Amino acid sequence: MNPEPYLQLNRVIHEKGRLAIMSMLAASPELSFIELRDALAMTDGNLTTHIRALQQEGYVAVAKSFQNRRPLTTCSLTTSGRKAFAEYINLLERIVQQNRPK
Amino acid sequence: MQPNRKTLRLPSLALQCKVKIMESNWAAENLQTIRTLMERSAVYRRALAPLMLFAGTLGVAAAIIGLWFHLDSMRAFGTLWLGTAVVVVAGALLITRRQAFKDQEPFWSPPTRRVAQALLPPLIAGMCLGVVFTGADLAGGFTMLLALLWVLFYGCGLHAAGFFAPRGVKLLGWSFIACACVLLLAAALRNSDLNLKAHWLMGFFFGGLHLAYGAYLYLTGTGKHAT
Numbered sequence: 001m002n003p004e005p006y007l008q009l010n011r012v013i014h015e016k017g018r019l020a021i022m023s024m025l026a027a028s029p030e031l032s033f034i035e036l037r038d039a040l041a042m043t044d045g046n047l048t049t050h051i052r053a054l055q056q057e058g059y060v061a062v063a064k065s066f067q068n069r070r071p072l073t074t075c076s077l078t079t080s081g082r083k084a085f086a087e088y089i090n091l092l093e094r095i096v097q098q099n100r101p102k
Numbered sequence: 103m104q105p106n107r108k109t110l111r112l113p114s115l116a117l118q119c120k121v122k123i124m125e126s127n128w129a130a131e132n133l134q135t136i137r138t139l140m141e142r143s144a145v146y147r148r149a150l151a152p153l154m155l156f157a158g159t160l161g162v163a164a165a166i167i168g169l170w171f172h173l174d175s176m177r178a179f180g181t182l183w184l185g186t187a188v189v190v191v192a193g194a195l196l197i198t199r200r201q202a203f204k205d206q207e208p209f210w211s212p213p214t215r216r217v218a219q220a221l222l223p224p225l226i227a228g229m230c231l232g233v234v235f236t237g238a239d240l241a242g243g244f245t246m247l248l249a250l251l252w253v254l255f256y257g258c259g260l261h262a263a264g265f266f267a268p269r270g271v272k273l274l275g276w277s278f279i280a281c282a283c284v285l286l287l288a289a290a291l292r293n294s295d296l297n298l299k300a301h302w303l304m305g306f307f308f309g310g311l312h313l314a315y316g317a318y319l320y321l322t323g324t325g326k327h328a329t
Contacts, residue, residue, distance in 0.1 A: 006125055019132070023139035029205075031143065039142060089136065092129045099126035 005094045012057050013088045017042065017050045022077070022085050025060065030076040051075060059084055146213040146267045149201040154316030156197060157190050158309050165305025173301070179245040180236025183252070183304060187229065213266055220262035228255035245300040246289070253307050254282035274315055278307060 013022055020040050024031060031039075037047050054060040059081030063074050077085065164186040167173070173182050202209040228251070235248045257278025264272025285303075 019136065020139055023136045024143040027140035027143040039139075089133070092133050092136075095129035096126055096133065099123060 005091045005098070009091055010084055010088050012053065012059070013084060015050075017046065018054055019088075021047075021050055021054065021075075022059065022081065022088075025075060025077045026082065026085050030063075030074045033073040033075065036075065054081070057081075057084075146217040146263075149197050150268070150271075151316050151319035152197050152201075153194050154312045154319060156193055156316075158312030158314075158316055160186055160190050160193070161307075161309030161312055162305055163309075165301045165309055168301035168304070169299065174245065174299075175239070176241070176245055176248070177236055177239045179300060180232050180248065183249075184229065184232050184236065186308075187232075191225075216266040217263045220266060221259045224255040224259035224262070228252050228259075231255070246303070249300040249303045250282050250286050250289075253278050253303070254286070256308075257282060270315065270318070274311065277311070281307070 013019055017040070021036060024036060024039060033047065033051075036042075036051075037044065040047070042050075051060055051062065055062055058078055061076050061078050063076070065072050065074070164182055168179065168182050173179055198214065199209050202211070202214075231251055232248060235244060257275045257280075259275070260278060261272055261275030264275050
């Protein structure tokens, strides 16, 4: 059995909260901070920390604007974020495939 | 005391196998979680506020026309509201298409497809019922029954679409269903007409409620993001 796929998993994405954020963003062009917070039932501080970590890795882009005179923060996946997420999924699939009874 | 190497090798191998199975289970569970999150993320939000406002405005306009011109016979009532429904559906498609074009997204996106699939069966059933009632030109009292059945069918459609749309859509669906059921039961218990003009009822549900929800979405900005 090949132990490699598990060891190759991206540690930044691997964390539960960050993986949830990446999954949500992978299915939408962009999501607002509030939409992410409500969907994932995270606190403001927790979500900010995870988004900052993903932003530092270059996986998530954060844009600030105004809507109806209220500040609006939107997040989206960058190209490298999308690529890293796709690689992560591929590795998970490989782990599942490896141990599937033939 | 030296450990027996033969007895150690077997548990170690068994442990490795167990770890591999656990890894595999964990990976499969993770993939399932990712899939669920991605589905939840891709809810339909495209032009929801303009759609609701458009449907609401036409609903109110149709109710005013019906009341003003006393279109109380089944044929006139059915024709007016079926015609309004066709215009609303056509307009909704145009608004959705325009929004998709503006956001450079495919019109027939997975969330749009899921919402359309959820809405279609009750809408088609309601329209079919409307055509039958109108074609048969039943007595004027049946307009109220038809209006309540339309409210009920539409509520079911909204509720089904609510699984792929913001939470408010499901609540809106429930309110349509609950009100229709209460009014139908009230009519059955009293064994008489509800002394309500069917146009008032249609105007309230298809006009007022749509306008209220559209205004809420517009003011809170939740109906503006496209997916």
